[in-house]
Amino acid sequence: MYFSILQAPRCKIHTLSSAWWDTLQSFGWGSGKGSGVRLLSCNSYGVETGPARRWSRTVTSETEGRNKTSSSKQSSIRQKILDGSVTTSTKFNASKAEIGQAQNIQHWNVQQTIAEKKVLASLVTIIVFDIETTGFSRVNERIIEIALQDLHGGKNSTFQTLVNPGRHVPNHHVHGITTHMVSRPDVPRMEDLIPILLAYVRSRQKPGGNVVFVAHNGRTFDVPFLINEFSRCSIEIPSDWLFVDTLALARELRKSEGSKAPKLSVKGLREHFGIQLIDSAHRAMSNVHSLSLILQRLTFDLRIPVSGLVERSFSASDLINSKKKS
């Protein structure tokens, strides 16, 4: 069976990811298990360096708590993180003593917020993923390649495999994946792959925590494809899987940057952030490389902590239910 967990790229990937995770931890967002790896390895990917300048930021109190009405099981971690946020922007109109007391409370609230976010964010596993398919139709086409990268890094932080769709691959001119390549006996079919994929994700998941999968245009492309493939195999997508769409984050950045706004495609964002392309632009792992770096830059520029990603996430059942309603 052709089934690879890339060795050489994995090393590069996980050092980058660890650096990002370390950065989050320094903001009080990470898990507290720092690897000590710095952004040095960004150079090998052509990303401008200067971590002290680019990645330094003071922690400020935030007012959160939007979208608290979700009642689905899949939103449990989203609820935990959102409920853990504490408002610290209260205006005081009182004596010095009262102000001092209030400031102490405010200071305590900030510390509490940071501590709670640190604990809650430590329960989240962030996995960037991408798929290649036989076409655009979520109903009629099939996945032929899937790649994942756990941004926490470490051993086996990446996962990649071709998938046998059991049909002709008409669009090999797009990604270079031919019918012959996916028809080899060592390439798994989706029904064989899903149990392996589930086991891999479980191996990356923190006890009691959720997984946040990140993809570009995931809401309307990657996630519906996954839902349909799982459905064909009569397997449910785990209830603790959440999804984040970087296209939505890019739209947020476009709003905030005005005339300097980037194009919204992966290529446009890569060019905007000065991220060098690794390998083919239309292979899943190459796109995962790019998207991991794009996610880092988007979350940095938009000042989005892990809880902010969870707040923007959606579940598979969210998509299924919205489709039923429509």
Add this chain to the structure above:
DNA sequence: GGCCCTCTTTAGGGCCTT
């Protein structure tokens, strides 16, 4: 197909994904 924007909302076009 879904989202966003606008020359809009009783609509239509552009963008994003392979």
